[in-house]
Amino acid sequence: MDRVPILKIGDILLVSIQIDMEDQVALQLQEDLAERIVATGCHGVVIDISALDIVDSFVGRTLATIASISRVLDAETVVVGMRPAVAITLVELGLSLPGIRTALNVELGMELLARARDEGVNEDGDAEDEPGTPAVPAP
């Protein structure tokens, strides 16, 4: 019954991963996080991995899946706190975590999300005039 707690701080959900990411834990986290995003309407997810000594391909894939699920639910994900040794090993393994935003620590991650949100709002405002997304007239 190992479960990673999800903490809500303002508009952001914070996850501090400290236990080994086994299959069941990863699936449970994905499910819990999706439910919390919907329940709270949060627009950002910060995942702290400063406690992890090793990030293998499974953990990398789990993080990517979480980021994708969050994106579908209109929340941006930032992975923070990666140790230098973990970064080196990841790249040596050929894993560069594509599609995952990173920041040095929780504070910088939260700033990044706040900035991304502001820019996103502006982009949405401009998007109305783009030719690629024409308004569908009601039948």
Next chain:
Amino acid sequence: MDRVPILKIGDILLVSIQIDMEDQVALQLQEDLAERIVATGCHGVVIDISALDIVDSFVGRTLATIASISRVLDAETVVVGMRPAVAITLVELGLSLPGIRTALNVELGMELLARARDEGVNEDGDAEDEPGTPAVPAP
């Protein structure tokens, strides 16, 4: 080498306890936290125990020790996220966590610390006039 990560968010240090509080883990956390309080100058510590199924007398004592160490270093501690079943068991065991502030979740804990800080500043202002703390004249 199990270590509980300490996350800095603004003026607050956040600790999410997810692993069993064995002797070594508890000692390491006390040491890390004291060092981080001094290094960052933070005035608040929030300890989330929502992942804990059981809080026994050792964990209770550890939390009390952390709160005392923090207080000596001019930081207030709030324990948050206690499960209802944990609260019931604690009181049944005769442990009511004296000297530890609690709040329902991280957000309310951070609010409590912000409020306590504001009041503390005012109290300090008044304290100068109190008879119990006379200024010691330089020899």
